[in-house]
Amino acid sequence: MGPNVERRPPVMADVARLAGVSHQTVSRVLNDHPNVRAETRTRVMRAIDQLGYRRNLVARALVTKHSRTLGVVSFDTTLYGPASTVYGIEQAARDAGYFVSIVSLRTIDRAGVNDAIGYLAEQGVDGIVVVAPQRSAARALDDLPAGMPAVAVEGWHQGEVSVVSVDQVEGARLATSHLLDLGHETVWHVSGPADWLEAEGRIEGWRAVLTAAGRPIPGTLTGDWSPRSGYRAGKELAAMAGDVTAVFVANDQMALGLLRAFTEEGVKVPEQISIVGFDDIPESEFFSPPLTTIRQDFGAVGRRSIDVLLRQIESGEALPHERLVVPPQFVFRGSTAAR
Amino acid sequence: MGPNVERRPPVMADVARLAGVSHQTVSRVLNDHPNVRAETRTRVMRAIDQLGYRRNLVARALVTKHSRTLGVVSFDTTLYGPASTVYGIEQAARDAGYFVSIVSLRTIDRAGVNDAIGYLAEQGVDGIVVVAPQRSAARALDDLPAGMPAVAVEGWHQGEVSVVSVDQVEGARLATSHLLDLGHETVWHVSGPADWLEAEGRIEGWRAVLTAAGRPIPGTLTGDWSPRSGYRAGKELAAMAGDVTAVFVANDQMALGLLRAFTEEGVKVPEQISIVGFDDIPESEFFSPPLTTIRQDFGAVGRRSIDVLLRQIESGEALPHERLVVPPQFVFRGSTAAR
DNA sequence: CCGAGCTCTGTTAGCGCTAACGTCACGGGA
DNA sequence: TCCCGTGACGTTAGCGCTAACAGAGCTCGG
Missing domain, CATH: 1.10.260.40 (lambda repressor-like DNA-binding domains)
Structure with a gap:
């Protein structure tokens, strides 16, 4: 020594x-x-x-004013959608030589998102991605620190920041039209929780197609994305089995719940009722029956959001905010059939 | 101006x-x-x-030598297990006033993990959590930068670092014993991919119970955790329907694949074959039939790992490495029945 | 043959903070 | 009265890096 x-x-x-x-x-x-x-x-x-x-990148960051770190604030990264999006973000960021610092909120509200953004700003991130699927959360983007590059994912469309998202309305259209094309008189909808932008978009697309076709618009059942809430909705729907022949469910997990409820009640899918989901989670293909659904390319959303953000950071200027839309994709499987 | x-x-x-x-x-x-x-x-x-x-926390970190940031390196945070673990880690870290910087690897090998650790070290993290479910990856922990506090999750048990994990062997024991108690002569196993520590642990527990009971030990079928691989295994198993009455599947997603294959082949679960899964993903309860499985408390794993890591960081010393084990929990549902 | 213009390297001055120490006023005990 | 402890600040010196400039040695054209 x-x-x-x-x-x-x-x-x-x-x-x-x-x-x-x-x-x-x-x-x-x-x-x-x-x-x-x-x-x-x-x-x-x-x-x-x-x-x-x-x-020592900390010392380097102090003098260059660039940490090469991006902040991500998200909600419940346990869910397939957010998890996949964040994964896409992280991959794209690292490919571009950036680190990713994550804050995942337990409950999502304006104050929470604001705090998270504040922490990240103190920490010296070069830019922020906010995965803001709820209206209330998305609004927090209005009071970003001045000059902080940012992009919203699945967010509000009229703020001061760019937004990248899957076209929810179009996805819902695809689902609903498919069911109508199959000869169903109308289509019921099990929606996501109020205040979620995705839920709203899916309702909008569903309603638009029915309206355009001049079909009756049934009241929506509301779930919370969980299989359990889908199960509950399924029980209700099964009770009116005669009237209901087609259901568009706002996500695959709830669709699974419906499937379970229908199995219990002896309702045959797709013979008696056709079901379309949304997301195309890896499990959907192996449901009984395999689920017809709308695929969202979450990886693409993550990548595009990083593209937009980095362009902003590297230009050093406040670029005009754009709205990037990733198209959804219809996936036909066994849960839908002609009336 | x-x-x-x-x-x-x-x-x-x-x-x-x-x-x-x-x-x-x-x-x-x-x-x-x-x-x-x-x-x-x-x-x-x-x-x-x-x-x-x-x-400016960057300037602060430069002088205090503490960034209050933790690094996490993980593999495919799209999967339910890693996603939940990382979520638990992030929550616990933030409650303790730490930020989390994430690197999620596309492919997991020693070099990749090493690089990731290196980046995080340069970035000045105060400690690192490595979610290292594969043997090869876990070994990368042997060459951590000197003095860097670290903890492995679901990792190798004889390194220089502390390890936090769910007791896989015990979980497999619970699953296998349950099936034997139900009166099945023996239990087949659809395992996870080789080199995965969890897959090995589950094989070990399964084999141990069969051995102790003096039952024949069938050859294992190997999957890759995906529903598709479970589906393939299910087709094989269905072909020998008479011989097979009970299957322990290494995760719930593969179990879903089996269920699908059995449905297609007209094999009734649980009447002809009983199935036990592993993980208890949120969907399992709504499979048809609802899946009997082994629950892993990923949140607890995340929290415990942060406990261990912070204790190390805040003591400022290399504490003796410990092995923390979170008990698995048996969840009985409808996919198993007496012979 | 000389200075302009290169290539290569060194020196100096911070980045925005905190740690360590210095200073000053006050107050209470001998 | 003096002395010293203590509270409430201010001043100075870095943390480990990069930017900006300085300077030494070279090439090369007129």
Whole structure:
């Protein structure tokens, strides 16, 4: 044990000393500055891995004003949709050389989202992605710190920020039209919870198709995205089995609940009632019967949102906010049949 | 437009000037230092929100050597298990005042995990959680940067770091014993992919119970956790319907695949074959039939891992590494019945 | 043959904070 | 009265990096 018992990690100056150059030259090597002699470069490199040196990005961020870190605020990343979106975001960010700092909210409201954004701002993120599926949460984007690049995912469409989302209305249209094309007189709808933008969009698309076709519009049943709520809705629907022949359910998990309820009540799918879901979770294909549904490309949403955000960050300017829409895709499987 | 067109965000010195104190006093207010007069404190606070000042945690981290950020490296956070674990981690960390920086690997191997750890170390995280469900990945923990606090989740049990995991062997025991208690002669097993520690643990527990009971041990079918692979296994099993009366499937998604295959082949569950899954994903309760399974408390795993990690960080010392085990829970539903 | 213009490297001055120490006023015990 | 402890600040010196400039040695054209 010499005098340096304190094994503090090596810093740039240590590398410089060992390589016999100035610390600035080390910095130049690390940042691929062109004006460094090849011989000097290798000498520095040798010193670097001899000492096991790693540069301190915190110090770097302090002077460059760029942390190369992006903030993500999301809600319940346990759900398939948010989880997939965040995954897409993280992948795209890392491919572009950015880190991702995540805050996932337990309950989502304006204050919570605001706090989260505040924390991330203090932490020095270069930009923020807000996965804001609820109206109340999306509004928090109105009071972003000045000059903070940001993008909303599945969010509100008329704020000061760009928005990337799947076209929910179109998805609902596809689902509803499919059912009508099959000869069903009308289509019932089990919706997501109020205040969720996705739920609203799906109701809108469903209603629009029925209206355009001049069909009666049944009252909607409201769920909370969970299989259990779908199960409850299924029981209700089964009770009116004669009247109901087609149901568009706002997500696959609730559709599973319906399927279960119908099985219990002896209602045959698709013989008596046809069902269309939404999301295309990996399980849907193996439901009994396999679920006809609308696929959302969450990965694409994540990637696109990072594209938009990075363009904003790297231009250094407040670009005009755009609205990017990812098309949904109809997936035909066994839960729907002609009347 | 005055001379200060450049609207750079306010810094501590700006607050100090406005409040008529030194920047150090501002710092003291921000850090709740006791020796500040109440009147001074309020004056500073007023200046702070008059300017909309937010402190720069990057600068703070540079001098304190603590970023209050934790790194998490995980694999495919789209899957229910990892997603839930990461969610638990994030919640626990934030409750303790820490941020979470995530790296999710596309493919998991030693080099990838090592790189991820390296990035996080450069970024100045105070500690790292590695969700390392595969043997190869778990080994990357052997070459952590010196002095970096770390904890492995669902990982290898004999490294230099603490490990938190659900007791997979015990879970498999519960599943297998249940089936034997029901009067089945033996139990087949559809396992997870090789190299996955969870898959190994479940095989071990299953085999141990059969061995102890002196029952024949059928060859295992191997899946990849996906419903599709379960479906394939189900087709095989259905072909030998007479011989097979009970199957323990290594996760719920594959169990869903089996269910589907059995439905197609006209094999009745649980009348002809009983099935037990693993995980208790939210959907399981609504499968047809509802799935008997083993619940893993991923949230608890996440929370415990943060406990261990923070204890390490805050003690500032290399504590003896421990092995924390979260008990699994048996959940009886409709997919199993007496022979 | 000389200065303009390169390439390569070193020196200096911060980035925005906190730690450590210095200073000053006050107050109470001998 | 003096002394010293203590509360409430201010001042200074970095943390580990990069940007900006400085300077030394070289090439090359007129």
